[in-house]
Each structure stands twice: as structure tokens, then as C-alpha cells.
Amino acid sequence: MITRVLMPKLSEAMEQGKVVKWLKREGEPVKGGDVIAEIETDKANVEIEAFGSGLLRKIIVPDGGQVPVGQVIGVIADPADDIGGVAADLPKAPAAAPPAEAPTRALPVEEAYKSAPETMAVVSMGAEISHVGGGGQAVAAPPSGGRVKASPLAKKIAAQSGVDLRGLQGTGPGGRIVRRDVETALAAAPAAPAPVAPVAPVAPAAPAAPPAAARPAFSVPSRPGVEFEDIPLTSMRAAIARRMPLSKGPVPHFYVTSEVAMDRAWALREELNALESSARVSVTDLVIRACALALSRHPAVNASFQGQAVRVHHRVHIGVAVALEGGLITPVLRDCDVKPLAQIAAESRDLAERARIGKLRVPELSGATFSISNLGMFDVEEFAAIINPPEGAILAVGSVIEKPVADGGQLRVGKRMRMTLSCDHRVIDGATGARFLQDVKRLLEEPLRLLV
Amino acid sequence: MPPAQTFDVVVVGTGPGGYVSAIRCAQLGLSVAAVEDDRPGGVCLNWGCIPTKALLRNAEVVSLLGRAAEFGITLGDWKADYAQAIQRSRRVADRMAKGVEFLLRKNKITLVRGRGVLTGRNLVEVASQDGTQSLEAGRAVILATGSEPKSLPGVTIDETVVISSNGAVRNETKPAALVVIGAGAVGMEFADIYAAYGVEVTVLEALPRVLPIEDEEVSTQVARLFARRGITLRTGVSVKAVTPGADGVAVEMEVEGKAERLRAAQVLVAVGRAARTGSLGLEALGLSMERGFVQVSPTMETSVKGIYAIGDMAGRQLLAHKAMAEGVVAAEAIAGRAPRPVDYDNVPSCTYCRPQVASIGQSEARARQSAREIAVGRFPFTANGKAVAMGEAEGFLKVVADKGSGELLGVHIVGPEATELIHEFAVGRTLEATLEDIVHTIHAHPTLSEAALEATLAALGQAIHM
Numbered sequence: 001m002i003t004r005v006l007m008p009k010l011s012e013a014m015e016q017g018k019v020v021k022w023l024k025r026e027g028e029p030v031k032g033g034d035v036i037a038e039i040e041t042d043k044a045n046v047e048i049e050a051f052g053s054g055l056l057r058k059i060i061v062p063d064g065g066q067v068p069v070g071q072v073i074g075v076i077a078d079p080a081d082d083i084g085g086v087a088a089d090l091p092k093a094p095a096a097a098p099p100a101e102a103p104t105r106a107l108p109v110e111e112a113y114k115s116a117p118e119t120m121a122v123v124s125m126g127a128e129i130s131h132v133g134g135g136g137q138a139v140a141a142p143p144s145g146g147r148v149k150a151s152p153l154a155k156k157i158a159a160q161s162g163v164d165l166r167g168l169q170g171t172g173p174g175g176r177i178v179r180r181d182v183e184t185a186l187a188a189a190p191a192a193p194a195p196v197a198p199v200a201p202v203a204p205a206a207p208a209a210p211p212a213a214a215r216p217a218f219s220v221p222s223r224p225g226v227e228f229e230d231i232p233l234t235s236m237r238a239a240i241a242r243r244m245p246l247s248k249g250p251v252p253h254f255y256v257t258s259e260v261a262m263d264r265a266w267a268l269r270e271e272l273n274a275l276e277s278s279a280r281v282s283v284t285d286l287v288i289r290a291c292a293l294a295l296s297r298h299p300a301v302n303a304s305f306q307g308q309a310v311r312v313h314h315r316v317h318i319g320v321a322v323a324l325e326g327g328l329i330t331p332v333l334r335d336c337d338v339k340p341l342a343q344i345a346a347e348s349r350d351l352a353e354r355a356r357i358g359k360l361r362v363p364e365l366s367g368a369t370f371s372i373s374n375l376g377m378f379d380v381e382e383f384a385a386i387i388n389p390p391e392g393a394i395l396a397v398g399s400v401i402e403k404p405v406a407d408g409g410q411l412r413v414g415k416r417m418r419m420t421l422s423c424d425h426r427v428i429d430g431a432t433g434a435r436f437l438q439d440v441k442r443l444l445e446e447p448l449r450l451l452v
Numbered sequence: 453m454p455p456a457q458t459f460d461v462v463v464v465g466t467g468p469g470g471y472v473s474a475i476r477c478a479q480l481g482l483s484v485a486a487v488e489d490d491r492p493g494g495v496c497l498n499w500g501c502i503p504t505k506a507l508l509r510n511a512e513v514v515s516l517l518g519r520a521a522e523f524g525i526t527l528g529d530w531k532a533d534y535a536q537a538i539q540r541s542r543r544v545a546d547r548m549a550k551g552v553e554f555l556l557r558k559n560k561i562t563l564v565r566g567r568g569v570l571t572g573r574n575l576v577e578v579a580s581q582d583g584t585q586s587l588e589a590g591r592a593v594i595l596a597t598g599s600e601p602k603s604l605p606g607v608t609i610d611e612t613v614v615i616s617s618n619g620a621v622r623n624e625t626k627p628a629a630l631v632v633i634g635a636g637a638v639g640m641e642f643a644d645i646y647a648a649y650g651v652e653v654t655v656l657e658a659l660p661r662v663l664p665i666e667d668e669e670v671s672t673q674v675a676r677l678f679a680r681r682g683i684t685l686r687t688g689v690s691v692k693a694v695t696p697g698a699d700g701v702a703v704e705m706e707v708e709g710k711a712e713r714l715r716a717a718q719v720l721v722a723v724g725r726a727a728r729t730g731s732l733g734l735e736a737l738g739l740s741m742e743r744g745f746v747q748v749s750p751t752m753e754t755s756v757k758g759i760y761a762i763g764d765m766a767g768r769q770l771l772a773h774k775a776m777a778e779g780v781v782a783a784e785a786i787a788g789r790a791p792r793p794v795d796y797d798n799v800p801s802c803t804y805c806r807p808q809v810a811s812i813g814q815s816e817a818r819a820r821q822s823a824r825e826i827a828v829g830r831f832p833f834t835a836n837g838k839a840v841a842m843g844e845a846e847g848f849l850k851v852v853a854d855k856g857s858g859e860l861l862g863v864h865i866v867g868p869e870a871t872e873l874i875h876e877f878a879v880g881r882t883l884e885a886t887l888e889d890i891v892h893t894i895h896a897h898p899t900l901s902e903a904a905l906e907a908t909l910a911a912l913g914q915a916i917h918m
Contacts, residue, residue, distance in 0.1 A: 152888070153885070178884055179884055
């Protein structure tokens with residue numbers, strides 16, 4: 001059997017790769033799974049494995065050679081196989097550095113690459129990447145399907161909770177992944193809302209270029225130093241990165257937005273907080289309470305998609321997103337439907353504080369039936385959050401803002417807050433979500449209902 | 453006084469914590485002085501663990517001889533001489549203590565005889581009959597002075613009629629009747645020894661059960677087996693006074709609100725141990741203490757930089773093996789390594805009475821208090837071929853695990869060689885093994901260790917031999 005060894009595509013952006021070193025010589029026997037060569041991309045060195053057995057009959061791209069993705073770089077075959085055809089089919093051994101624009105050979109090569117056996121997937125970005133110039137300490141993520149250096153307990157908890165061990169950095173002896181590493185990753189995982197950590201201001205989209213002549217010359221002073229820096233993913237960042245596409249991809253989101261008159265809720269909150277003995281109540285607490293009451297009236301929103309069924313929850317557990325340095329976490333307030341406002345206020349404060357110092361317990365991080373993300377403290381007027389599966393909806397809350405409002409034909413200043421409900425359309429329909437949101441709005445506009 | 457001699461590290465005390473840390477320091481290339489006012493080896497080798505194990509072995513032999521008929525052996529007249537048991541135990545202790553002296557010499561550790569006092573954060577003054585000498589620590593001082601027996605309020609230990617374990621390992625005479633106050637490991641071990649030699653033993657415990665830090669089921673089983681051997685166990689007893697008189701000792705106590713009085717030839721006080729820090733000069737240096745023990749960081753450093761404390765004086769479990777582990781951590785931290793801190797949740801607890809008791813991790817009751825769902829598997833030694841063949845089929849092995857993940861939360865053993873069997877689970881917990889991993893490990897047949905396999909299977913609902 002003749003097996004072509006192809007330059008693997010290690011990332012979406014990768015167009016070509018360089019053979020750093022062949023680890024087998026021509027004529028040397030190889031079997032499936034043997035590491036046969038080292039490939040360099042712009043960021044990392046990767047080892048590639050053979051996916052066929054036989055002899056390494058021909059090295060087509062020698063050490064140092066650079067070729068487009070999908071190009072055949074070597075041939076593995078049995079001694080009897082005639083590989084003349086394969087070799088002849090190929091361009092002459094490329095120079096050590098072909099022109100950058102070396103055209104990827106259109107269809108045939110692409111096909112050849114795609115038809116490569118599945119084992120090619122072994123060389124994914126999560127594969128044995130030795131960080132070029134890295135600090136040596138970085139524990140290489142283990143190959144997928146291969147050996148992961150993790151304790152049995154860590155493996156088991158990971159399997160049960162869907163954590164991918166390959167994304168984790170082990171803190172046990174010798175970089176072994178132990179239970180606490182998985183639990184840390186789990187703790188970071190459940191959060192879902194959209195942007196949370198205040199992001200560095202992004203330059204507005206470039207306006208259409210003005211006429212060139214109008215523009216004064218501007219010379220950029222010399223700017224020494226590196227142009228960018230790759231910060232390795234923390235377990236939390238990796239978990240967020242892994243989880244978010246699981247939501248936005250498969251979960252069909254739709255959004256309904258409503259503006260709430262917060263004048264009375266604001267006044268009530270101030271009155272409550274003036275009372276000495278009670279716990280301080282935040283706007284989020286009022287929203288939690290309003291959602292809890294509304295959810296018990298609209299069980300269809302307190303629901304989740306389960307593949308073959310829609311699960312309607314009879315208890316209301318609300319996840320409240322808390323922004324952390326470098327990520328976010330969503331601790332869960334349990335049984336909000338039966339808890340008075342003061343209790344919700346006390347518990348949410350406690351959870352948020354412990355979330356910030358990393359003292360949450362694992363059970364406090366899962367089991368939400370609905371979530372709330374409030375970015376009002378960052379002067380966000382409105383935003384849309386990403387649902388945290390399997391929950392069916394999440395409410396994104398903006399700032400309470402003073403703005404002119406028309407009231408019975410008169411213009412006056414009122415306190416307004418915008419809320420956007422993101423719904424999983426597999427579970428919730430537009431009108432259902434809208435009616436729920438209307439109820440939340442009504443509760444907040446007649447806030448004494450929150451106290452009874 | 454001669455000028456101070458300088459060493460990288462000065463270790464005060466050569467018990468299991470002290471000598472181990474001294475050796476580890478020396479292995480890491482540091483010069484070490486070890487200060488000792490008694491014989492090297494500390495309480496463990498001289499007056500505690502080792503000599504009592506020798507006595508317990510005697511007790512075991514005596515009781516086996518008593519069961520000779522069961523094995524079809526007819527004995528003529530035989531006599532168990534208690535004085536000779538003590539003498540044998542002293543020989544064992546001597547041999548082991550000499551071993552420590554040898555190890556210190558082999559590692560080129562300077563043994564300084566006398567009592568060490570900290571006169572500065574890096575200065576130890578050692579007073580002995582030959583005068584006083586001063587030791588300067590270039591890098592660190594490790595304090596490892598251990599602990600001593602505590603007493604109860606109003607009870608004076610005279611080591612003749614009211615004795616502590618210190619007296620018990622030395623006294624070559626045995627009383628006709630003995631009251632043991634305290635049913636912890638020490639109390640239960642001596643109860644076993646004396647009872648085997650025919651002493652009428654009564655054990656008093658203030659808490660509701662014997663071996664109160666062990667799993668409840670373990671306590672119940674041990675109490676049952678002790679009672680069967682004729683040892684009287686009384687729990688929930690608060691001792692009010694112990695008064696030596698002409699005809700023995702009177703013990704006044706309160707049981708369920710009623711006053712009672714007991715008489716015995718001797719009373720053994722085994723109510724715990726207190727850190728031995730009194731004469732070290734710690735107050736002047738301002739070391740933080742907590743309930744009589746020195747407070748330490750995870751690398752065993754005290755609140756004063758450069759002063760480390762290990763072993764009993766640093767609190768937590770007062771166990772020789774914990775002290776040794778701490779000694780290694782301290783030495784490595786001083787040598788600039790980054791040691792793994794001691795995992796205090798994974799220290800085996802062992803009691804060497806018959807049947808032996810050993811445990812690690814959480815009791816069943818404590819595991820049940822946690823939010824998670826737990827799985828418990830038990831296996832009685834009556835169903836273990838090796839135990840039955842040995843004629844030691846009393847007891848059981850119990851595994852407490854997290855049902856979801858199979859994490860080994862705790863293991864509790866009563867029975868033959870329990871103190872050896874526990875280590876399978878100690879290793880398992882260190883490596884974060886799950887129930888499945890234990891089950892997947894082939895256990896030789898016939899062994900006592902099969903009980904570990906079977907109890908683990910039972911926790912998974914798959915026990916074969918039950």
C-alpha cells in the first residue's frame with residue numbers, strides 16, 4: 001500500500017509549513033503512529049505521525065524545505081510497491097524557501113489532503129506542540145486520543161463533566177493533571193454571557209478613505225519592541241473558548257429587548273438600603289427577584305432543550321455572571337422563586353464575593369435553569385448575551401440611565417433600563433419570550449410586587 | 453563560653469521529625485548540627501512507638517500461646533514474665549536508637565548533647581554538664597522537640613502509681629488491676645498489653661466511644677472485641693479526681709450525672725500529649741502559637757523567618773510519620789527546593805492493639821455530611837481465606853467513596869495487619885486512584901489484601917465473595 005505523507009494544515013490560517021527534520025531515513029521501516037518528522041509553522045513545532053506502515057520509501061521535501069499545506073512531502077510504501085507514479089506526479093523537490101505565493105495546487109492536492117486518513121487529525125493544534133522559544137516549563141498538551149498525563153480521578157471527573165483534559169495545564173507532580181485542575185476548569189466553564197471583561201477600546205471601523213491629497217503626511221516614529229504577544233490560555237480562558245461556540249453554534253438564538261421604567265424600583269431600592277438591618281440590595285438583586293417570580297409564572301422559559309425533549313424546570317435556579325480578572329464565572333442562586341428579596345441580596349453578594357476570591361464550591365457553579373448578566377456597572381446601555389447551554393434563556397441587563405421620556409404628552413426625565421432576553425428557539429418562541437419579558441418589566445415597574 | 457560554631461542548619465531534637473530533617477538537610481549538601489538532651493530517636497524510638505510495638509508483640513505471643521489448643525498444640529507449664537517483656541522492649545528500643553546515631557554519623561551530622569535554647573533567631577545555646585556552647589545557624593533552625601504526656605486537671609502523674617506512657621514502658625512490675633484514662637491509641641494499646649499479661653483492666657473514656665477519632669463502626673467493633681477479652685470499657689465518663697492512697701489509687705468520676713468511685717493498683721493517664729516548647733525560649737522570639745502548638749506555613753516555617761518547626765510541636769496529627777514527612781519538607785524548603793507540602797488529609801492513622809485499627813481519610817459519618825452521594829463497601833475478614841487460615845478473622849475493611857467519581861474518600865480497617873493494609877489506599881489516594889483502579893488491580897490470593905479488593909467491589913455493588 002502506498003501512503004502519501006502530506007504537509008498538515010495545523011490551523012485555519014496556515015498556508016504552508018516547513019519540514020524541520022525527518023526523524024526517519026529513506027528506506028527505514030515505519031508503522032502507523034510512529035513519529036516520522038517535525039514540522040514548523042509560524043508559531044510552533046509539531047511532530048507528525050505516520051498513518052500507514054511500510055518503509056519510508058521517499059523523502060520528497062528534505063529538511064528545511066517549505067511547501068504549501070496538503071503537499072506530499074514523503075511516501076510510505078511496501079518495498080514491492082512502485083512509487084514512480086507518486087513521485088512523478090509531484091513537482092520537483094522544492095527549494096528550501098519557495099516564493100511565498102507558491103500557488104497551492106488547486107484541486108488534486110486539496111483532495112489528496114482531504115482524503116488523508118482520519119489519523120491526520122492527530123496533528124491538530126492541540127497536538128504535541130513544543131513552544132518555539134518557550135520557557136521550557138510549558139507542559140505540552142498531550143496528543144488527542146493519546147496519553148494524557150492525568151490522575152484516574154481527574155480523568156473520570158473530566159469524562160463525566162465533559163471537560164477536555166487536553167486543554168488543561170496540570171499542577172500535579174511533573175505537570176500531571178489532578179482533580180483540582182479539572183475542578184478549576186469546571187468552575188470556569190458554566191459562564192456564558194457575551195462580553196464581560198471590559199475590553200480595551202476598539203478603534204471604530206475605519207471610515208471610507210478621504211482623498212489622499214487631503215491627508216498630511218504622518219511618519220510613524222520607530223517603535224521598538226515586539227508587535228504582539230501570545231498569552232497562553234489559562235484553564236478558564238480555554239474553558240470559555242471551548243464552551244461559547246457550543247452555544248452560539250448549535251443553539252439558535254433570538255433576542256427580545258425591552259425598556260423598563262426604573263424610577264419606582266430605584267426609589268424602593270434606596271428606601272430598602274436606608275433601612276439599617278437589611279442586606280444591601282442591588283439592581284441585579286431586584287432583577288433576579290423579578291425574573292424568579294416571572295419564571296415561576298412562565299415555566300416555558302425556565303426550560304432547557306434535551307435533544308428528545310424540552311425539560312421544564314419546577315424550581316428556579318438563577319446563574320448570575322460575575323466578571324473576574326481574565327474571565328467570568330456564573331455562580332448559581334438556588335430556589336430563587338421561594339426566596340425573599342433580602343435573602344437573594346445576601347446570597348448573591350456572598351456568591352459574588354467568593355467568586356472573586358476563588359472560594360466557590362463546585363456545586364455552586366452548576367444547575368442554573370436561567371441566567372442573568374448585568375453589565376450596567378460598565379455603562380453599557382444594552383447588549384445581548386450568549387446562552388449557557390443547556391439553559392433556555394439568559395437576560396442581559398444594561399445600566400439604569402436618566403433620559404427624557406414622554407409621559408402623558410409631557411416630556412420629563414425618567415430612569416430607564418434596557419434588558420435583552422436571549423432565547424433558545426428550540427425551546428422558546430418569540431411570543432413566549434416576549435410575554436415573559438413583559439412580566440419582568442411589569443414587576444420591576446411595580447416593585448412592591450417584588451416584596452410580597 | 454567558647455565562640456559559636458556555625459552550621460547551615462541547627463536541628464533541635466532528634467526524634468523522628470528531627471533526625472529525618474537533619475539527614476535530608478545533609479543529603480542536600482548542608483552542614484547540620486543536631487541537638488539532643490536524651491538519646492537520639494526521641495519519644496518514638498525510646499519511649500513510644502517502638503518499645504510499645506515490642507510489648508504488643510509479646511502480648512500477641514502470650515495470647516497465641518493461650519490459644520495453643522485451638523491449633524492442636526499441647527503446652528506444658530508455661531509462664532509469661534512481664535519484666536522480661538519490658539527488658540525485651542528496651543533492647544529493641546536500644547537497637548533502633550543506636551541505628552539513629554549511626555545514621556547521624558553516616559551523614560556527617562554533628563550531634564551536640566545537651567538542652568537547646570533559642571537565644572536569637574539563628575542562635576541555639578546548648579547547656580550540658582560540660583558547660584554551655586553556642587551554635588549559629590547560617591540558614592535555618594529547625595525545632596523538633598516533640599511533645600509530652602498531658603494530664604487531667606487535679607491529676608498528678610508520679611510515674612509510680614499514677615503513670616503515663618513514659619512510666620508504663622519502663623515499669624517491670626505490673627499491677628493486679630489497672631485503670632486506663634483515655635481510650636485513644638495509647639490507652640487502647642496499653643490496655644491490650646496489660647490485659648494479655650493478666651491484669652484486670654478498666655478503660656475510661658470521656659467521649660461516647662473508644663478510639664473516638666476513628667470511624668464509628670470501627671469503635672463499636674473494637675469495643676465488642678475488647679469486652680470479649682474481659683477488658684472493661686466505660687465511655688462517657690468524666691474523671692474528677694485520682695487520689696493515691698495506702699491501698700492503691702481511688703478514681704472519682706461522674707457517669708451520666710452520677711458520682712462513682714473506682715479502685716485500682718495503678719492508673720495510666722493517656723489523655724493526649726502537649727507540645728514540648730516550654731524551655732525553648734520561643735516567647736522571647738515572638739513565635740505565633742495556637743492552642744499550645746507552634747504555627748507553621750506549608751513549608752514548616754514559623755512566624756519568624758528562618759525558624760522552622762516540625763512534628764508534634766507543630767500540631768495537627770501527633771504522629772511520627774507526619775513528623776518525618778514534615779522534616780523532609782522543611783529540609784527541602786531550607787535547601788531552596790520547592791517541596792510538595794504535607795497532605796494532612798492523607799496521613800494514615802494506626803492503632804496497634806489487637807485487632808489492629810488503621811484508617812485514612814474521612815469517616816463514613818463525615819463523608820455523609822458532605823453534599824455528595826457516597827458509596828460504602830464493607831468486607832468482613834471472616835470471608836477472607838488468609839485471615840481464617842491465620843485464625844485472625846475478626847474485623848472488617850470498609851471503603852467510603854464518592855459515588856459519582858469513585859474517589860476514595862476514606863478507608864477504615866479493623867483486623868489483622870490493618871496497619872499494613874492501609875497503605876494500598878494511601879498510595880491510591882496520593883495518585884487519585886478511583887474505585888475502578890483498585891478493582892482493576894489484581895490482588896494475590898490468598899492474602900489479607902484481598903479484603904481491600906472485595907470491599908472496593910462492594911462499594912461498586914459487585915462483591916464476589918459475599
